[in-house]
Amino acid sequence: MYLGKVIGTVVASHKYAGLTGVKLLVVEPLDHHQKPAGDAHVAVDATFQAGPNDLVTLVGSREAALALPETFVPVDAAIVGIVDQVHVERARR
Amino acid sequence: MKLCRVLGNVVATVKHASYHGHKLMIVQPVDEAQREVGASFLAVDLVQAGAGDLVLVMQEGNGVRQVLKAPEGKDAKIPIRSVVIGIVDAVSTS
Numbered sequence: 757m758y759l760g761k762v763i764g765t766v767v768a769s770h771k772y773a774g775l776t777g778v779k780l781l782v783v784e785p786l787d788h789h790q791k792p793a794g795d796a797h798v799a800v801d802a803t804f805q806a807g808p809n810d811l812v813t814l815v816g817s818r819e820a821a822l823a824l825p826e827t828f829v830p831v832d833a834a835i836v837g838i839v840d841q842v843h844v845e846r847a848r849r
Numbered sequence: 850m851k852l853c854r855v856l857g858n859v860v861a862t863v864k865h866a867s868y869h870g871h872k873l874m875i876v877q878p879v880d881e882a883q884r885e886v887g888a889s890f891l892a893v894d895l896v897q898a899g900a901g902d903l904v905l906v907m908q909e910g911n912g913v914r915q916v917l918k919a920p921e922g923k924d925a926k927i928p929i930r931s932v933v934i935g936i937v938d939a940v941s942t943s
Binding site for chain 2: 757758759787788793802803805813815816817818819820822823827834836837838839840841842843844845
């Protein structure tokens with residue numbers, strides 16, 4: 757599970773049946789300093805409320821499919837939260 | 850499981866139902882000498898860990914569903930993959 761930023765949207769009218777009505781967003785993984793930390797990829801929006809520039813939490817692999825109402829879908833990244841705040845303790849040692 | 854240092858936490862009011870009532874921690878994997886290895890990630894806290902704690906994190910969905918007592922089969926709808934399952938008191942390497 758990781759932090760990410762929504763940087764775009766994807767519209768795919770022709771896609772796997774189970775994914776109709778599911779919002780597809782382009783996300784860029786972030787580290788705990790909110791700096792880019794990985795390649796941009798496409799995730800389904802399991803909160804149905806995320807939009808561009810939102811800071812979000814995501815889950816990957818099989819658990820991403822479990823985030824959707826219809827769980828038997830080919831999904832490996834899902835937005836499961838819209839972040840209000842990130843608290844990081846000052847780096848100790 | 851991974852040894853991790855808790856760096857802090859993430860607050861999200863809008864989230865998937867399975868995350869309600871749980872703290873979402875930011876954890877940094879460390880090696881046996883507590884040197885940082887790899888990227889930080891998020892894990893649901895099940896043991897009241899706090900920032901700065903050294904913890905044990907499990908990253909496997911099936912185990913999470915068992916720990917969170919998910920119903921079996923197709924209605925085991927818990928999209929959580931990483932959980933903090935222990936607060937470490939000591940690590941000794943002979």
